[in-house]
Structure formats: structure tokens, C-alpha cells
Amino acid sequence: xxxxxxxxFQNRYRVDEGRSHIQIINPAVCADDCKTQSCTFVCPxxxxxxxxxxxxxxxxxxxxxxxxxxxxxxxxxxVQWEYPRGGHGILFKFG
Amino acid sequence: xxxxxxAIVVGAGPGGNAAAYTMAKAGLQVLQxxxxxxxGTKNVQGAILYSDALERIIPDFRKxxxxxxxxxxxxxxxxxxxxxxxxxxRSDAFNNEQPNRYTILRAPFDxxxxxxxxxxxxxxxxETTVTDLLKDGERVVGVRTDRAGxxxxxxxxxxxxxxxxxxxxxxxxxxxxxxxxVALAVKEIHFLPQEVLESRFNIKGDEGVVIEIAGAVxxxxxxxxxxxxxxxxxxxxxxxxxxxxxxxQIAPYTLLEELKAHPxxxxxxxxxxxxxxxxxxxPEGGYKAIPxxxxxxxxxxxxxxGLVNAVHREGSNLAMxxxxxxxxxxxxxxxxxxxxxxxxxxxxxxxxxxSFVMKDLKKYKELPEILHHNPHFFDxxxxxxxxxxxxxxxxxxxxxxxxxxxxxGSFMQQRSLWGLMGDAYRMWRATR
Numbered sequence: 050x051x052x053x054x055x056x057x058f059q060n061r062y063r064v065d066e067g068r069s070h071i072q073i074i075n076p077a078v079c080a081d082d083c084k085t086q087s088c089t090f091v092c093p094x095x096x097x098x099x100x101x102x103x104x105x106x107x108x109x110x111x112x113x114x115x116x117x118x119x120x121x122x123x124x125x126x127x128v129q130w131e132y133p134r135g136g137h138g139i140l141f142k143f144g
Numbered sequence: 145x146x147x148x149x150x151a152i153v154v155g156a157g158p159g160g161n162a163a164a165y166t167m168a169k170a171g172l173q174v175l176q177x178x179x180x181x182x183x184g185t186k187n188v189q190g191a192i193l194y195s196d197a198l199e200r201i202i203p204d205f206r207k208x209x210x211x212x213x214x215x216x217x218x219x220x221x222x223x224x225x226x227x228x229x230x231x232x233x234r235s236d237a238f239n240n241e242q243p244n245r246y247t248i249l250r251a252p253f254d255x256x257x258x259x260x261x262x263x264x265x266x267x268x269x270x271e272t273t274v275t276d277l278l279k280d281g282e283r284v285v286g287v288r289t290d291r292a293g294x295x296x297x298x299x300x301x302x303x304x305x306x307x308x309x310x311x312x313x314x315x316x317x318x319x320x321x322x323x324x325x326v327a328l329a330v331k332e333i334h335f336l337p338q339e340v341l342e343s344r345f346n347i348k349g350d351e352g353v354v355i356e357i358a359g360a361v362x363x364x365x366x367x368x369x370x371x372x373x374x375x376x377x378x379x380x381x382x383x384x385x386x387x388x389x390x391x392x393q394i395a396p397y398t399l400l401e402e403l404k405a406h407p408x409x410x411x412x413x414x415x416x417x418x419x420x421x422x423x424x425x426x427p428e429g430g431y432k433a434i435p436x437x438x439x440x441x442x443x444x445x446x447x448x449x450g451l452v453n454a455v456h457r458e459g460s461n462l463a464m465x466x467x468x469x470x471x472x473x474x475x476x477x478x479x480x481x482x483x484x485x486x487x488x489x490x491x492x493x494x495x496x497x498x499s500f501v502m503k504d505l506k507k508y509k510e511l512p513e514i515l516h517h518n519p520h521f522f523d524x525x526x527x528x529x530x531x532x533x534x535x536x537x538x539x540x541x542x543x544x545x546x547x548x549x550x551x552x553g554s555f556m557q558q559r560s561l562w563g564l565m566g567d568a569y570r571m572w573r574a575t576r
Contacts, residue, residue, distance in 0.1 A: 060422075063181070094423065117328050123320075140180065144250030
């Protein structure tokens, strides 16, 4: 079981449809200014991916709410990070 | 909800639950807010429970707390690519006394602990995210939640909202965590039939085994792995400093896959069914990274205060102790009729300083910096130790004196005599 999607499939989530709790503040910064795009390989849920235009796309459905992406985006501070609304997001069965 | 509480506790992890329970039991009007569906659903830990910290809060917790196994055996494995060298300590005496350590699953455990808060008279409200602190000038007077009309007031707010500590950050009490001061850990829980698990680990009844893992599996990054036995499952995980992950050698989940596939680990997981994958940050900056812990109307406890002893893999016991000491400070001030201002809440820091929490963190205050500059503790030494064992255990006609000389030579060649002595000295300085 090596694909991240297969791991996340085991988890329980209550997704807050249409209300992503994390936002990329300015997508152009990811595409044009960020050389490392480290969020695309450090996020433990694989929420960040590179797109064909050299930018970064974010899908928060599988987010584990760890905070990694916010902390590693030190050069550009381009991640707006909040906790999901109460009761939404990851719901650990075992923790 | 216009009434005013004696105290609001944000978060229902070990720190928040310890604080809320201690205050509710003393008769204070306590409101505890938790963003999860129920307490525990947002919380992640290895997890080992250290009895002492909880015993000081709920002496008879063993009666009904959801505990998995008590630890009778501790293994420490230093891995190379296809081997490990290690130590074991196992004792039947751990069966004959009140156990000091248990494996737990945080979701059921936190739910249990929160139930105790309610029994003691605390008001616990879940599915509620605190979005901001309410201030009157510099003084914290309450919290704003994501519920309609969600402003609630209290004499003091204990922030036990976890490692990200967003509320204190937003309020300007401290800055963003640095990547070098936090570890990212990922883990999975694997289920096995109980009898298979017990025979695989040579245990019976409620006995449990802990394996702490270091070496090649972190690929030179500063970090460790772990494998814990629960009742009918195994928790396996690995964590490294976020600043090391950022250098981009490998994704955290790929690192976990490699740990699981190691020839010494894979047979322990054989045939198991993975049922959850989790990730979590652990504040590992130690003493020097601890932020200001209190101010007018507010206090930090647990991970949000950075109270983790990474060397000894202790965190939840520091969280519970800090939560209890924060609560006891408030209880005493209430009894004396004194306000929860910064001058009076300084007692909390003083109590922490006199407890094992700060004493232990202070003891290792230089260690994070030394490890940052000496990655060979995590790659070179494990390799050399494994090769030394392999050399000595291979009987091939070469005499033992020559083998020892070759081993000494391998250490000297890789690290030089001065390097070796310097490492030993720095390690001694940092841990004495």
C-alpha cells in the first residue's frame, strides 16, 4: 500500500463542501516565485500537486490538519491556514 | 450563552482535559470547547500513556480508562538497510506493580478523559472551533467561536489547542513555529488477531512491547520510528524534523512505507489490516523554543506551549502536568480573591519551573542545536555499529584482534579520532 490515496481511503472525514480551510493566498507566487514547492512533497496527505503550468494546486479533502504546509511556506508565507469549522475535516477513529 | 465562566479551556486533549477536570472538580464554572465531533477525533499520538501524570489527577484511572497494554518490554533498534543492532529490557516485575506505562488509542482515551470532566461538573461543547480570543486592551476576556453568537466570556482562558497554537499566534503572543523546531510524524494502525499479535511479540494477557527505532530508515534526517503493541493492533510510525523533510529527499508516507518494508519490521506486520493513517506535528524545539506561557487572562498548556521532551519521547505527561498546574494556579487565585492577571499567573510558570516539566526540558536544552549540526548520529553511527556487529558475528577464519582493529579503523576513517571524541564530549555535555 504505497499510494497516499489508498492510505487516506481508510480515514473518516466530514468534508465541509465548498469551504476549504486552507487557501493558497496568491497562486502566481507558487508558479513564478517559489523555487522549491516543498509543499508538493512534504504534505503527508499529498494535498498539494504541481500543475502543467508550473503552479501548485491544493485539494484539502484528505487534509490531516497537521499544519506542515503553513510552517514550511516560510519564504513566501503564501498559505492561509485555519482549522475547519467545528465537527468538520478529519475525524480520527483511533488517533 | 451570555453568562461568564470562571475559566474557558480550548481543546480536549491531555492538557485541556487535565486543566478542565482539575478546575471543575474544585467547583469552578468551567467551559471546555473542542472542535472535533467528539473529544479525541482531532488528536494524534503514538501513543504511550505515562501513569504518574494521570494518577496525580485521577488516582483510580485504571478502573475504567480505555488502556490497551502495559509495557513489559522496551526494545531499542538501530537500523542499517538490512539489519539492526539493539537493546532489550524486559521484566516480569512490570506485571507485579502498578504499571507505569500503557499503550493507548487517543480517540477513545480522550473521550474517556472528557467524560470525567463532565462528571466533575464541567461544560464540554464539541464541534466548536474557537476562531479568536476576545481582548479588552491587552487582557484576554473570552473567546469567539464559529457558532452564531459565539462570543463567550471568562476570567481566564487556558489555550490547550495543540501544537499549531493558532489562537496565541493570532493574538500576537508568539510567532510562527520554525521548521527546525518541529517534527512531522506519520503513522498507521494495523489490526491483527489478538493471539497472532501476542505470539509474535512473546506476550500474554495485557502485556505489551515498545520498539523505538533509529538509523538508516530516516535517511540521515533527524528523527526516529516507533512500533507499539495495542490490544489487537500495532501502531507503527516515523517522524523527522520538518526542516529535514523540507530538504526534499522523500515524502513522509514513502519513508513510512520503507520502514514497514524493512526486513526486520515487515514480518511483525505480516497479514495485518491497516485501518487508519495519521500525521501530526510534534514541538521538538525544547527549552529554548518555549514561548511566553501566560499573560493577562491567558495561559498556554501542553503542545501549544511546546512542552515536549523529545529525547525521552514524553509529551502527553508534560501536557497533563502543565494543564493541572495551570488549573491549580487559577483555583488558588480564585480562593484568594485575586484576578488572573499576568503578575498573578506568573505562579504557573514558577510551578512548572519547579516540576519535572521544565527541569527535564532544561537538562536537554542544548541537544536540539547539537543534533542539527551533527547528522552523523542518525546515519553514520548506525551504519558503523551494524557493520561492527556483522564483522564480529561472522566467523570466517580471521582472528578477533584483527577484526577489532578493522572496526576501530572504520570508525577512525569515517569520523577521525578528534571527531569521535568531539561527538562523545558534545553528547555528554548535552545530556548530563
